[in-house]
Amino acid sequence: MFFNSNNNNNNPRKRGREMAAVATTAPMNSFSLQTQPPQFIELSQLQRPNVVSTGLRLSFGDQQHLHQNQNQSYEHQHQNLVSSSTAFLSIISDELATQIKRQREELDQFLQAQGEALRRTLAEKRHRHFRALLGAAEESVARRLRDKEAEVEKAKRRNAELEARVAQLNVEAQVWQAKARAQEATAASLQAQLQQAIMSGGAAASMHDSRRGEEGVKCGEGQAVDAESAYVDPDRVVASWGPACKACRKRLASVVLLPCRHLCLCTECDRVAQACPLCLTARNSSVEAFLS
Incomplete structure (x- = not known):
């Protein structure tokens, strides 16, 4: 078995x-x-x-x-x-389905977090870019405004200078008008003095001629002619009427000295005279008078 x-x-x-x-x-x-x-x-x-x-x-x-x-x-x-x-x-x-589901959820969370971080980063970069653009635009506008303000200030200063110049010219015009009126008054006074001097000079010349005529009649009988009277100066100009020059005493006085207003020089002596020969006042200008 x-x-x-x-x-x-x-x-x-x-x-x-x-x-x-x-x-x-x-x-x-x-x-x-x-x-x-x-x-x-x-x-x-x-x-x-x-x-x-x-x-x-x-x-x-x-x-x-x-x-x-x-x-x-x-x-x-x-x-x-x-x-x-x-x-x-x-x-x-x-178990595998649970693991896959958990991994998928974690991946979705990670992708969502990364997307949110990327969105925040892009938003921050965009915000910084916008701020940089706004800063550049504000700086450009501010620079242009400063330039315009400088131009306005320059125009204001120029306008003020022009206004001051206009005021100065107005004052100078008023001064010149006052001087012109004063010169007109002076000229009128000089004209009156000239007329008076002409009249007084003509009377004195006639009296002098009559006196010389009488003396000539008296001295003509048997007296010799004086040497001075016999000499004839070719540059001597005897004034037929009006006052004679107080410097050369040869030509007619036709220049009024200022500020003393004396009619005492001829045109030739007026070029070299520094003071009035009558009152010895320093002259600063002169006016030629045309006697008619």
Whole structure:
């Protein structure tokens, strides 16, 4: 009698099932997750009923019945393994879905934060650019305003200078008008003095001529002619009427000296005279009088 009490399995169907079970459990153990995967038992480790051989040939029906029972037990174990593998895969898929969802949420939050930071950065840069543009525009406008204000101040100063010049010219015009009126009054006074001098000079000349005539009649009898009376000066101009020049006493006095207003010089002596020969007053100007 032979008893097969060891765990050796010479059935090729059993060997194929064991290899399928090992191939099924191999990829499941490759996942390293936090949850502890269920432990699997290899088919080779399962206790199988010992086959006892009595040396007697059993009927074919009994052997077939025994093989069917063994196949059913193996199929039941295989179904248990498949169900446990399905549960484990569902757990793994749930964990993976949770991880993917969390990673997606974190990625969305990161992208949102980066987008918000980029938006703030762009807004700040745009704001700085606008402020720089406004500063440049304000500086340009301020510079132009300063230039215009400088031009206005310059125009105001020029206007004030022109107004002051106009006022000065008005004052000078008034002064010249006053001087002209004074000169007119002086000229009128000089004209009156000239007329008076002419009249007095004519009377004196006539009296002098009559006196000389009387003296000539008296001296004509037997007296010799004086040498001075006999000499005739070619430059001597005897005034037929009017006053004679008080400097050369040769020509007619026709220049009035100012400010003393004396009619005492001729035109030739007026060029060199520095003072009035009558009152010795320093002269500053002269006026020529045309006697008619």
